[in-house]
Amino acid sequence: RSRAEVDATLQTAKLNPAELLPAVHCLSFGPQASAGECCLLQLEPGLCAELEAGRSLVIRGEKDEQAVLCSKDKTYDMKIADTSNMLLFIPGCKTPEQLNADPASCNIIHSQIAGFSNNYWELRRCRPKLKKLRKLLMEDPYEGPSSQKDQTLTFSKYTTEDLLSLIQASEEEILHQLQVIDACKIEGYWRILEFNYEMKLLDHVTQLIDSESWSLNKVPLHTCLEELGSLEPREMIEHILLSYGRKYVDDGVVYFEMREDKICRAVAQMLLQNAVKFNLSEFQEVWQQSVPEGMTTRLDQLKGLALVDKSSRPETISLLKVEDLPEDNQERFNSLFSIREKWTEVDITPYIQDLCAEKQTVGALLTKYARSSMLNGVKVYNSRRPIS
Amino acid sequence: MVQIVIASSGTGALAQWMLVELQGEVEPRQSGSLAGSLLGDLHYTCEGIPVLIVGHHILYGKVVQLEKPFAVLVKQGGAPQPSPGEPQGHYTVTALIKTKLLFKTRPKPIITHVPKKV
Numbered sequence: 001r002s003r004a005e006v007d008a009t010l011q012t013a014k015l016n017p018a019e020l021l022p023a024v025h026c027l028s029f030g031p032q033a034s035a036g037e038c039c040l041l042q043l044e045p046g047l048c049a050e051l052e053a054g055r056s057l058v059i060r061g062e063k064d065e066q067a068v069l070c071s072k073d074k075t076y077d078m079k080i081a082d083t084s085n086m087l088l089f090i091p092g093c094k095t096p097e098q099l100n101a102d103p104a105s106c107n108i109i110h111s112q113i114a115g116f117s118n119n120y121w122e123l124r125r126c127r128p129k130l131k132k133l134r135k136l137l138m139e140d141p142y143e144g145p146s147s148q149k150d151q152t153l154t155f156s157k158y159t160t161e162d163l164l165s166l167i168q169a170s171e172e173e174i175l176h177q178l179q180v181i182d183a184c185k186i187e188g189y190w191r192i193l194e195f196n197y198e199m200k201l202l203d204h205v206t207q208l209i210d211s212e213s214w215s216l217n218k219v220p221l222h223t224c225l226e227e228l229g230s231l232e233p234r235e236m237i238e239h240i241l242l243s244y245g246r247k248y249v250d251d252g253v254v255y256f257e258m259r260e261d262k263i264c265r266a267v268a269q270m271l272l273q274n275a276v277k278f279n280l281s282e283f284q285e286v287w288q289q290s291v292p293e294g295m296t297t298r299l300d301q302l303k304g305l306a307l308v309d310k311s312s313r314p315e316t317i318s319l320l321k322v323e324d325l326p327e328d329n330q331e332r333f334n335s336l337f338s339i340r341e342k343w344t345e346v347d348i349t350p351y352i353q354d355l356c357a358e359k360q361t362v363g364a365l366l367t368k369y370a371r372s373s374m375l376n377g378v379k380v381y382n383s384r385r386p387i388s
Numbered sequence: 389m390v391q392i393v394i395a396s397s398g399t400g401a402l403a404q405w406m407l408v409e410l411q412g413e414v415e416p417r418q419s420g421s422l423a424g425s426l427l428g429d430l431h432y433t434c435e436g437i438p439v440l441i442v443g444h445h446i447l448y449g450k451v452v453q454l455e456k457p458f459a460v461l462v463k464q465g466g467a468p469q470p471s472p473g474e475p476q477g478h479y480t481v482t483a484l485i486k487t488k489l490l491f492k493t494r495p496k497p498i499i500t501h502v503p504k505k506v
Contacts, residue, residue: 006429013446013498015431015439025430027408029422038482041394041459048457051481052402056395059477063390086410088427089460093406095451095487096436113427114405114482120458165389 001026003108023099023107027090030112038089040120042081047071047123060168069123073172076123088116125358128169130177131327134192136166137183141194145233157189182243184235193239199270201240202263204228206292209258216294219245221254258292261301267291268302272319280308280315303350307340322351329355333369337383342373344380392477394461402481405460407488408440410447430489438489445495451487458485 006024010017047057050071059078061067069076093111140156158166163174182198183190193201208227209219221241228237241247244263245256267290272278288297299308304322309315320339326332336343336351349362356362366372370381396402408430428442440447461479 001426001429009429009441010431013441015441015446019433020439021432021434023432027427027430029425029427031423034422037462039461039463039479040485041461042456043459044456048459048484048486051396051459051484054396056393059390059392059394061390065389067390069394084411086413088408088410089405089458089483089485090408091403091405091483093408093430095406096432096438099432111430113408114460165391168389 001108001110006108021096021099023094023109025090025093025109025111027088027093027111027113030114033113033115036115036117038115038117040087040089040117042120042122044076044123044125046074065168068126068129068168070168070170073170075126075128075169075173077126079122079124080119081122082119084118086116086118087120088113090114127355127357128173128177129167129327130169130173131323132167133163133169133174133177134181134323136163137181137190137192140191142184142186142191142197143194144197144200144236147197157191159188160190163190182239184239186235193236195269195273198240198243199266201232201236202244202266204231205237205240205244206263210293216260216292217255217257218250219256219258221247221256260295264291264295264297264301265305268297269305269319269321272306272317277309277316277318280317283317304353307347320351322354325351329365329369333383334387337370338387342375342380342382343370344378348381390476392479394459394479394481396481403483405483405485407454407458407485409488409490409492410440411492438491440489440491441498442495444498446498447491447495448493449489449491452490454486454488459483460485 006026007017010020043051050057055072058070059067060070067078069078090111090113092109094109136156136158160171160175164171167174169177178190181192183192185191205219205224205228208214208224209216212223214220219241221238224241225234225237241256244266245258247254247256249255264287268287271283271287271290284297284299291297302317305319306317307320308317325335332352332355336348340347345362345366348366352362352365355365366381369384371384372379372381374380428440431439431441433439436451438449438451440449459481460483462482464478464480
């Protein structure tokens, strides 16, 4: 199009050129416009900066899973959003500010529309799907160097790269979760310790603390490695100290402040896994006697690990680990309500806390997935639908 | 698991494109593909209001800074048989879109023949 043609159109349209900026974009469809090769991805906050910094994003999913998009440290659900409008994407098209800022801008700008669409990919931040991580690592827990299992060729071992290709989560979320579950790298593979082996290691350390009369807050790494290094690999000694203690340096020496709550919790798990249910008061007695000298057991250390039944006579306690429950919200609630018909908020919170999305509260989850009622003056929650 | 990588081509800064949002559909005047055909003239008033003349219509719109920018992705031809562990698809981020011109008002028809009063 020429200037003359543009001006003629303006005249026909009865638009006054004096009220318009001098530059005009003549839009036409580019040669590949209908090919549909381009698509639009709507970017959540932060993702634009990631792309501009040259970082990439990855879409992950098994064929039967809903796809997710992962940045370096976040995971998003993906969906196609339809719009009734037509979206045209045009390279080199300028805004009025840009035209005013550049006095040399051409009179006629021939812009080619690169493509068009009436839908785009929409993202929503979601919880990373990490349950699979524990499941994979539990296929072959590490039982110690003396175990025969590790001698045989087994393919149930995973490197970081393997995990990235199997789990719908970002790399940082995966690495963080590995730390949370106390996984360790053995010969390049991520491993979870088999529980009894883990307790054996912990027992070595607590016995040593006792025999050396160390303070629970000042356990020296070096001495542990020296004294226990003949019993177990040094990396495993250090790993158990890192898992159950907080590392610090005092005057150049590395110490660990042992984590009372975590140790008491592990001892409880060891006791509870041997039977379906325990008499609560008997359990509490045995539990207190079983933990290291100087540590105090408390029932609130067992949130998300054990469930107390206050309605039975005598009161009982049984093992219920939140990590054994389903990952999907509705399935989780179904599972909890089939275990117990009515829950108080205090009892159910540890078993649904991990379901909360970025700014969601436990209360919001309960409103959505449960129905409340009063029982003996206490607010309780039950299922919205009949549980078979 | 399927892994599809979305990455920029790596050669310099990402291009900034514009989005134009129109109501309804765009169809070629004569049946045939749209490729190569003209859409119309885009003007701006001195106050910065976009004015689009498409066929026999004038559309008035507004410039909108997108709260959530878009990335324009172009699918790359995939490798015939990617090995396990390698991504099974690749999209290149061709451009970012941070601004759109939204034309929401009803198009005003351009009357080209004014009947003469008889």
